[in-house]
Amino acid sequence: MSHTIVSTAAYREIFLSGRPLIDVRAPVEFAKGAFFNSHNLPLMTDTERQQVGTCYKHHGPTAALALGHQLVNGATKDARIAAWQRFYQQHPDACLYCFRGGMRSQITQGWLHEAGVDMAYVQGGYKGMRQFLIQTLESPxxxxxxxxxxxxxxxxxxxxxxxxxxxxxxxxxxxxxxxxxxxxxxxxxxxxxxxxxxxxxxxxxxxxxxxxxxxxxxxxxxxxxxxxxxxxxxxxxxxxxxxxxxxxxxxxxxxxxxxxxxxxxxxxxxxxxxxxxxxxxxxxxxxxxxxxxxxxxxxxxxxxxxxxxxxxxxxxxxxxxxxxxxxxxxxxxxxxxxxxxxxxxxxxxxxxxxxxxxxxxxxxxxxxxxxxx
Incomplete structure (x- = not known):
């Protein structure tokens, strides 16, 4: 399996070049804040994310992961992979990210790899890139x-x-x-x-x-x-x-x-x-x-x-x-x-x-x- 990661050192290049980004966060997260070159193709809907979050809070990460796979399965999973594939076909230089560059990025990358597409994910995810931009504005x-x-x-x-x-x-x-x-x-x-x-x-x-x-x-x-x-x-x-x-x-x-x-x-x-x-x-x-x-x-x-x-x-x-x-x-x-x-x-x-x-x-x-x- 591919584990290609775009490092934090590439943040500046991502924004200067306008490199296409797939944001796999839920729509509610995307609506609060995103990047001009990002496109929201979520791994989970808002409702699914809320259910998984509640499960994580009460039963821990293993149960939450299992519930996530249960919710996003079969035809639902196939449709989301197909959407990512279409985006990749239009933008072969794209990379993806979730909130911290963690589980959702890795799951998305793994599913794409199984479908024949090797796409890098961004280290640090949205949080890391957002912090980089804040530091840019605060630079002495x-x-x-x-x-x-x-x-x-x-x-x-x-x-x-x-x-x-x-x-x-x-x-x-x-x-x-x-x-x-x-x-x-x-x-x-x-x-x-x-x-x-x-x-x-x-x-x-x-x-x-x-x-x-x-x-x-x-x-x-x-x-x-x-x-x-x-x-x-x-x-x-x-x-x-x-x-x-x-x-x-x-x-x-x-x-x-x-x-x-x-x-x-x-x-x-x-x-x-x-x-x-x-x-x-x-x-x-x-x-x-x-x-x-x-x-x-x-x-x-x-x-x-x-x-x-x-x-x-x-x-x-x-x-x-x-x-x-x-x-x-x-x-x-x-x-x-x-x-x-x-x-x-x-x-x-x-x-x-x-x-x-x-x-x-x-x-x-x-x-x-x-x-x-």
Missing amino acids: ALMPQMLILSGITGSGKTEVLLQRPHEAVDLEGTANHRGSSFGKEITAQPTQINFENNLAVAILRHQQRHPKRLLLEDESHLIGHCFIPKPFFDGMQAAKVVVLEAPWEQRLQRLLEQYVHKMCREFCQRDGQEAGFEAFSQYLHQSIKGISRRLGSEKANTLQALIDEALQAQQQRNDTALHLQWIALLLEKYYDPMYQYQLQRKSSRIVFRGDQTAVHQWLDEQPSMSAPR
């Missing part, structure tokens, strides 16, 4: 590399990051949320564990292509419901800051596109025109409601009324210009004062200010920030 070597791109709401920070993929990691893209109360996307955010896993993989890839500098957007510790791990966030809070500036009208137009045109278009594409517009309307009102306590009831009510007026004009005449009224008020009364307060606290760390052209030029002039030639 990352902290001196960080450079924070700050800028008032609507200044175009994400645009700058996306134009410099050789040195930037997009925290908001990884969290599938744009950071503010209006930052919700129409697709769900990842679980916290998957956010951390995906962020760590992004950092590994960044280190491979540009190990001397890590450009990040200025964020609070929360991006939607995903929180940035504390050691990583502490590094961001100590890093030097570049401030991106933009004229008022440009900011308004950018937020009109992001908050109104983009979101309405995506909701309508997903749900159809009528239901999509209703979902879009709810998104705007819920976004204000999310910050109503900090706004105060009077400002919140004014903004809600302006949104209703703008939505009516948009629905009746396909005119979105009135949305600029509440966006301008939101900036003047909420986002801009909050940003100015936060920027004052970072003043000692600011190394440059300028518009997009000036920021790109300044970054290009820093030797460790230039794009690889």
